[in-house]
Amino acid sequence: MDRTTNTVLSLPSKHSARSHFEKERERLVTDIIQNLNSALKEIDQLNKNFESAIAMGDQFDRIAELWREFGTIIAPPDLCQNDDPANSGDDTFEIEGSVDVVDPPTVEKYRPVYLEDVVGNEEAVMRLTVMAKEGNMPNLILTGAPGIGKTTSILCLARALLGSAYKEAVLELNASDDRGIDVVRNKIKMFAQKKVTLPSGRHKIIILDEADSMTPGAQQALRRIMEIYSNTTRFALACNISSKIIEPIQSRCAILRFGKIEDAQILRRLIEICREEKVQYNPEGLQAVLFSSDGDMRQAINNLQSTWSGFGYINPENVYKICDQPHPAIISAMLECCQRAEVSKALDCVVGLWHQGYSAIDIITTMFRVVKGHERLSNDTKLDYIREIGFTHMKIVDGMQTLVQLSGLVARLCKVTMSASDFEF
Numbered sequence: 001m002d003r004t005t006n007t008v009l010s011l012p013s014k015h016s017a018r019s020h021f022e023k024e025r026e027r028l029v030t031d032i033i034q035n036l037n038s039a040l041k042e043i044d045q046l047n048k049n050f051e052s053a054i055a056m057g058d059q060f061d062r063i064a065e066l067w068r069e070f071g072t073i074i075a076p077p078d079l080c081q082n083d084d085p086a087n088s089g090d091d092t093f094e095i096e097g098s099v100d101v102v103d104p105p106t107v108e109k110y111r112p113v114y115l116e117d118v119v120g121n122e123e124a125v126m127r128l129t130v131m132a133k134e135g136n137m138p139n140l141i142l143t144g145a146p147g148i149g150k151t152t153s154i155l156c157l158a159r160a161l162l163g164s165a166y167k168e169a170v171l172e173l174n175a176s177d178d179r180g181i182d183v184v185r186n187k188i189k190m191f192a193q194k195k196v197t198l199p200s201g202r203h204k205i206i207i208l209d210e211a212d213s214m215t216p217g218a219q220q221a222l223r224r225i226m227e228i229y230s231n232t233t234r235f236a237l238a239c240n241i242s243s244k245i246i247e248p249i250q251s252r253c254a255i256l257r258f259g260k261i262e263d264a265q266i267l268r269r270l271i272e273i274c275r276e277e278k279v280q281y282n283p284e285g286l287q288a289v290l291f292s293s294d295g296d297m298r299q300a301i302n303n304l305q306s307t308w309s310g311f312g313y314i315n316p317e318n319v320y321k322i323c324d325q326p327h328p329a330i331i332s333a334m335l336e337c338c339q340r341a342e343v344s345k346a347l348d349c350v351v352g353l354w355h356q357g358y359s360a361i362d363i364i365t366t367m368f369r370v371v372k373g374h375e376r377l378s379n380d381t382k383l384d385y386i387r388e389i390g391f392t393h394m395k396i397v398d399g400m401q402t403l404v405q406l407s408g409l410v411a412r413l414c415k416v417t418m419s420a421s422d423f424e425f
């Protein structure tokens with residue numbers, strides 16, 4: 001048989017070749033569509049995984065927060081090496097030292113997140129707000145009494161400046177962290193050297209809370225770091241006593257002084273909290289909370305929460321029971337006895353408080369605050385009383401914490417308003 005003829009005969013016709021190619025093209029298109037569909041499904045799955053990973057990240061952040069607030073967390077066995085067989089297979093977190101993890105303490109729940117929510121210290125907060133707007137934050141020292149919003153304001157400022165980059169660009173160290181000279185040389189320096197992409201004009205922030213508890217050596221080690229990395233990193237220090245920050249650091253920082261918060265401002269905040277938490281109170285009860293907290297917002301909120309959870313109603317009796325302070329009404333009655341020179345009655349009040357277990361320092365500090373705000377004492381008498389209270393306070397702080405010191409004070413207070421004729425027999 002002729003091979004050539006045979007080959008020619010087996011060639012497909014023009015028509016069948018075209019239909020073959022069309023079929024092939026159709027098959028390819030179907031394949032591509034199928035692949036595309038499965039690729040889209042995979043992308044979808046990846047997105048879901050990514051979202052749940054982010055949610056997991058948030059959970060871990062929350063756990064880290066809880067850890068700081070409440071104590072130790074024993075992580076489940078799949079998160080850390082745990083040799084205890086009793087714990088294996090248990091995927092719940094056990095939190096020691098915490099009774100109610102879901103409900104944070106009221107002070108934390110009501111910690112302001114934005115600068116405009118910070119109460120009081122308008123001038124300092126305004127300066128921080130301007131820094132947040134302009135973006136160029138200098139090195140800062142925030143100083144003042146406890147519980148008035150220093151840490152809160154720094155955190156608000158850092159959040160306002162860095163937004164979503166907060167986690168990456170802020171290093172926060174407080175007195176619970178080791179902040180010796182080694183930490184300054186390693187951890188702080190490494191963070192200052194770290195490269196983080198930030199919007200132009202923004203800097204990384206190192207927050208050193210309770211900086212007055214840092215040793216002078218560690219503070220000395222900060223000096224040069226603050227200068228070398230000033231292009232990329234700024235420092236915010238918070239402390240109660242600014243004189244414990246060494247002079248060279250003070251001179252590198254802008255100092256913002258925070259004062260005690262006014263009673264009216266604390267009262268407004270307390271009423272807001274009472275409304276949110278449906279706390280029942282009478283106005284005298286809130287006045288008692290204000291008196292017991294003496295311008296300290298944290299103390300005020302804590303006292304409110306303790307009284308509410310202890311007694312379910314905010315009135316002066318409940319507040320003073322919880323705060324474990326002498327009742328100002330008793331001190332006030334004692335002062336009025338002194339004014340009338342009724343020594344034995346005045347002494348009875350002091351001895352009564354002493355036998356209730358109040359310390360000399362509790363009694364004398366309450367005495368000072370009552371005299372300061374007493375409406376029925378003349379200014380002259382107040383000045384004399386405060387001078388005497390001051391001298392006795394000095395002796396008590398020196399270690400003479402005795403009833404004799406308090407009795408001597410009462411005798412001297414009586415003497416202030418007595419005239420020479422009272423001593424004639």
Ligand SMILES: Nc1ncnc2c1ncn2[C@@H]1O[C@H](COP(=O)(O)OP(=O)(O)OP(=O)(O)O)[C@@H](O)[C@H]1O
Binds near residue numbers: 117118146297
């Ligand atoms: N100015 C304020 N405005 C609103 N809430 C405040 C203010 N100051 C304090 N608080 C409340 O008190 C809590 C503690 O405040 P913060 O940690 O800022 O005090 P601090 O000044 O840093 O005290 P310390 O010197 O003891 O560290 C906050 O969680 C918040 O609930």
Ligand SMILES: [Mg+2]
Binds near residue numbers: 209210
């Ligand atoms: Mg603080």
